Every structure is written in C-alpha cells, then in structure tokens.
Amino acid sequence: MLTRRSVLGTVGAGLALAGSGWPKLADSRAAGAPVSPGVPGGVVESATMEALPGKKPLIRLAYRPPNYESPLDYLRTPITPNDEFFIRYHLSDIPDVDAATYKIAVGGDGANGQTELTLDDLKKLPASEIVAVNQCSGNRRGLSTPHVAGVEWGFGAMGCARWKGARLKDVLAMVGLKPEAIEIAFNGADGPAFDKTPDFIKSLPLWRAVDESTLIAYEMNGAPLPHFNGYPARLIVPGWTGTYWMKHLISVTALTKPQGGFWMNPAYRIPVGMFPVVARFVSQENATSTPITEIVVNSLITSHTDGAKVKAGNNTVSGLAWDGGYGITGVEGSIDGGKTWSAATLGEDLGRYAFRPWSFQLKAKRGKNTAMISATNKIGQTQTAALLFNPAGYHNNVMQNITLNAA
Amino acid sequence: MRTIVFAVFAAAALVALPALADEPTIQLKPGPGLDKVEGNCGACHSLVYIQMNSPFLNAAGWNAEVTKMIKAFGAPISDTDAKDIAAYLAANYGT
Numbered sequence: 001m002l003t004r005r006s007v008l009g010t011v012g013a014g015l016a017l018a019g020s021g022w023p024k025l026a027d028s029r030a031a032g033a034p035v036s037p038g039v040p041g042g043v044v045e046s047a048t049m050e051a052l053p054g055k056k057p058l059i060r061l062a063y064r065p066p067n068y069e070s071p072l073d074y075l076r077t078p079i080t081p082n083d084e085f086f087i088r089y090h091l092s093d094i095p096d097v098d099a100a101t102y103k104i105a106v107g108g109d110g111a112n113g114q115t116e117l118t119l120d121d122l123k124k125l126p127a128s129e130i131v132a133v134n135q136c137s138g139n140r141r142g143l144s145t146p147h148v149a150g151v152e153w154g155f156g157a158m159g160c161a162r163w164k165g166a167r168l169k170d171v172l173a174m175v176g177l178k179p180e181a182i183e184i185a186f187n188g189a190d191g192p193a194f195d196k197t198p199d200f201i202k203s204l205p206l207w208r209a210v211d212e213s214t215l216i217a218y219e220m221n222g223a224p225l226p227h228f229n230g231y232p233a234r235l236i237v238p239g240w241t242g243t244y245w246m247k248h249l250i251s252v253t254a255l256t257k258p259q260g261g262f263w264m265n266p267a268y269r270i271p272v273g274m275f276p277v278v279a280r281f282v283s284q285e286n287a288t289s290t291p292i293t294e295i296v297v298n299s300l301i302t303s304h305t306d307g308a309k310v311k312a313g314n315n316t317v318s319g320l321a322w323d324g325g326y327g328i329t330g331v332e333g334s335i336d337g338g339k340t341w342s343a344a345t346l347g348e349d350l351g352r353y354a355f356r357p358w359s360f361q362l363k364a365k366r367g368k369n370t371a372m373i374s375a376t377n378k379i380g381q382t383q384t385a386a387l388l389f390n391p392a393g394y395h396n397n398v399m400q401n402i403t404l405n406a407a
Numbered sequence: 408m409r410t411i412v413f414a415v416f417a418a419a420a421l422v423a424l425p426a427l428a429d430e431p432t433i434q435l436k437p438g439p440g441l442d443k444v445e446g447n448c449g450a451c452h453s454l455v456y457i458q459m460n461s462p463f464l465n466a467a468g469w470n471a472e473v474t475k476m477i478k479a480f481g482a483p484i485s486d487t488d489a490k491d492i493a494a495y496l497a498a499n500y501g502t
Binding site for chain 1: 430431433450451452453455456457458459460461462463464468472479480481482483500
C-alpha cells in the first residue's frame with residue numbers, strides 16, 4: 001500500500017535526479033499520483049495518473065462522475081494547455097454532444113421572447129476573447145483542517161485559458177429582458193445517472209450575466225473546447241469560481257424570481273461575512289449564507305514540491321498568482337518561514353483575470369528552509385496566514401509554505 | 408430495490424462518456440454491508456468517492472453523507488440498507 005510519505009519521497013527523488021529542480025514525471029508517476037501534501041490518506045492511496053480521451057494523464061480523483069486535477073507540473077505556464085486542463089463534473093450522464101444539432105434555448109419569464117441558437121448562430125455574433133482562470137470553488141478542499149467531505153482537491157482544480165466566444169449580453173439582447181429580470185439561469189447537457197438526483201442548474205445575478213466579460217465560449221486556446229471541458233460551448237464567468245461556468249450549455253433562462261434547487265442552496269455557499277469578497281449575489285443571500293462568487297487572491301509555488309532537494313545558495317522559486325479580476329499587483333516570497341520577505345518579479349501580464357507568473361531568488365542555507373509566498377491584488381487584498389474554515393472547504397487561500405532541503 | 412438501482416445504472420451506461428465498461432475496479436475493504444455499498448452507492452458514482460473521503464469522518468459524519476445521498480440526491484435506498492451502509496462506512500472508512 002502506498003503511503004503519503006512514499007509518494008513525496010518519490011517526488012523528491014525525481015527532483016534530485018533532475019538536478020535543476022524539476023521533478024522527472026516518469027519517476028513521480030511510477031509510484032502513484034503526485035498529490036498535494038495534506039490531502040486525506042484515502043486520496044494518497046486511491047489517486048492515480050490516468051489519461052481520458054483527448055487528455056494527457058491527470059490526477060484521477062474519481063472516474064464517475066469524472067474529477068481529475070492537473071498535477072503541479074502542468075501549472076508552470078500562465079496558459080494551461082487544453083489537454084492538461086482539469087476536469088470537474090457533478091453528474092455522470094455526460095452526452096457526446098453533436099455540434100451539428102447542438103442548440104442553446106434562450107428565454108424565460110424574465111425575457112420578452114425566446115429563441116434557439118445553433119453553434120453557427122453563436123459564431124455569427126461579435127466575438128470576444130479573454131484570458132481567464134477557471135478555478136473550481138472547491139480547489140484545495142482536500143487541504144482543509146479538519147478535512148471536510150467532498151471531492152478532495154489539492155492544488156490543481158484550476159487552469160487558465162484564452163477563451164473566445166459571444167458575449168452573453170448579446171445573446172440576451174436577442175430576446176430582450178423585462179425590467180423585472182433579476183437572475184439568468186443556465187443548464188448544461190450533462191445530467192444525473194438517476195432521475196431523482198437534482199440536475200445541475202446554476203444562475204448568476206443579472207449584473208454579472210450582462211458584464212462585458214461574461215461569454216459563451218466555443219474556443220479554448222484557439223481550438224474547440226475539449227469534450228471534458230464543455231464542448232461545444234460553455235459559459236465563461238471571469239473572476240468567479242468554476243461553479244458558474246456551465247459546460248455543454250443548452251439553456252439560458254432569464255428569471256424574475258431567484259433560481260432554486262440544491263446546487264444554489266445549500267450547495268456552493270459560504271458563511272456570510274467570512275471572506276473579503278466584493279461581488280455579491282443579493283437575490284440569493286440569506287441571514288447565514290451567501291453563494292460563493294469571486295475568486296479570492298491566491299498564489300502557488302509550481303517550481304518545487306514540498307520537501308524538494310535544492311542546492312545551498314541561490315535558487316529560483318517560481319509560480320503563479322491570481323484573483324477575482326482586480327489584478328495581481330505584487331507577490332512576496334520568504335525563505336525563512338515568513339520572518340523576512342522580498343518582492344518577487346512579476347512575469348507576463350495576460351490580463352487581470354489571468355494567471356500572473358512570478359519568480360524570486362532565494363538563498364537557501366544548508367539544511368531545512370521554509371519557503372513561503374503571498375500575493376496582493378489591486379484592491380489591497382492579501383492571502384490569509386490561517387485557514388478560514390468553512391464546512392464546504394471553499395476559498396482556501398492560506399499562504400503556501402513548503403520545505404526545501406538544501407545540500 | 409437493488410434491481411431498480413441496477414436498472415438505472417445500466418441505462419446510464421448507454422450515454423455516459425467515457426464508457427462505464429472502462430471504469431477502473433475499486434476494491435473496497437471486505438466487511439458486512441459491502442454488497443449494499445457496491446449495489447447502492449456504486450449505482451450513481453465510483454466507489455472511489457468512499458476511499459477519497461477517508462479516514463476523517465466519524466460514524467455521525469458517514470451517516471450524514473448517506474442521508475445527504477438520500478435526501479438531497481434522491482438515492483432510492485431503504486432505511487435498512489442505509490443503516491447497514493453507514494455502519495460499513497464508519498467501521499471501514501471512519502475515524
């Protein structure tokens with residue numbers, strides 16, 4: 001039986017062989033999946049690297065419904081390639097959608113009319129492109145202390161792509177909205193294995209739905225969307241967590257009353273007042289909980305794994321930072337467990353919704369070094385030092401802390 | 408009840424991608440109630456969800472998960488089976 005120690009040990013061995021600080025994939029994968037340190041023991045034992053059609057091997061957390069996360073080494077660039085992008089489904093009846101007969105139904109009691117759009121209709125609308133992070137609401141759930149039930153994601157339930165599609169507001173303009181419209185609801189072609197299980201239906205507040213950046217995307221990094229990322233078209237809600245990014249989009253419904261159902265409440269909720277989020281979803285709020293909305297400011301070291309061997313002296317540590325779309329203004333790194341900090345150099349800026357690469361030089365002393373990282377965004381938000389525990393394990397942006405062993 | 412569950416399982420297999428036939432076999436720990444876990448839980452999701460969520464739930468935590476599957480997700484599990492499933496999970500995948 002594989003233990004967490006043996007997995008980490010294998011990753012460490014890969015690092016030592018590579019010398020330059022990059023794990024050798026073949027080595028780390030031979031012993032199991034390179035899971036994030038801190039996930040439940042059951043994940044360490046059960047997760048494996050597995051390639052689904054059209055995808056490179058990803059960390060398989062579950063096959064049905066498919067939930068696969070990207071290993072750290074796929075997250076070293078500000079754009080995540082399509083075949084390395086994570087996969088997340090709630091329900092296991094996932095049809096192979098035929099683009100030729102695919103349609104999106106647009107209407108609802110908050111709309112003046114109704115229509116159906118084919119993929120060609122969508123492509124005839126003015127096209128918009130945006131680079132944006134798609135991060136699962138539950139990214140890093142597996143690192144919660146204490147652990148909470150759910151898909152036990154490590155660091156890799158996220159990716160960043162250049163999305164191309166039609167603006168949702170242009171689609172809504174085709175039917176016209178009534179003044180009473182308050183939310184826009186979305187459904188995808190995927191459904192439950194059992195008909196009593198609630199279908200995955202999500203809504204956005206009207207203001208967010210008609211934002212310039214909200215798209216119905218039919219291209220991802222210049223190619224059609226992979227099947228497992230929502231082919232042929234999905235919703236893109238830059239800055240907001242993945243729960244709103246409906247895959248295989250088949251309906252857009254304007255509502256005059258709040259959308260109900262399990263996936264709006266109690267699912268995907270955060271305690272009122274716990275997190276410093278600006279974007280609110282007022283029509284869904286109650287006294288104790290509110291829907292998760294924008295992504296909290298966060299960063300990830302992708303150049304090294306916890307326990308990696310490095311050389312004594314200067315080393316380059318690098319990674320990614322991102323937030324809910326205010327934009328990353330600074331990243332700071334520490335090599336002494338947070339006693340002293342120095343500014344990282346920010347890399348290519350692909351827009352305020354994108355992964356922002358960064359790197360900093362650290363001087364490792366012989367023995368154990370504790371590297372830490374923290375990002376700040378344009379509105380002055382920073383990461384937390386201690387976990388803000390919540391029952392669903394959302395919004396974990398605790399400053400990452402890894403050990404580097406220098407020899 | 409098991410028959411109904413399996414009928415649903417078979418119907419799902421026709422449309423689900425990737426094919427259920429390719430599903431990796433998950434061997435859960437042997438113990439009383441395992442057959443009910445495989446028959447009921449496995450109808451809607453891979454059994455790996457059980458391993459993944461271990462070992463950190465206590466008996467009350469596993470009972471809450473089984474209740475959630477019935478109340479929130481509509482799983483057609485009898486009271487007797489639910490009790491046996493929760494007991495199996497607590498005994499084999501609990502804290």
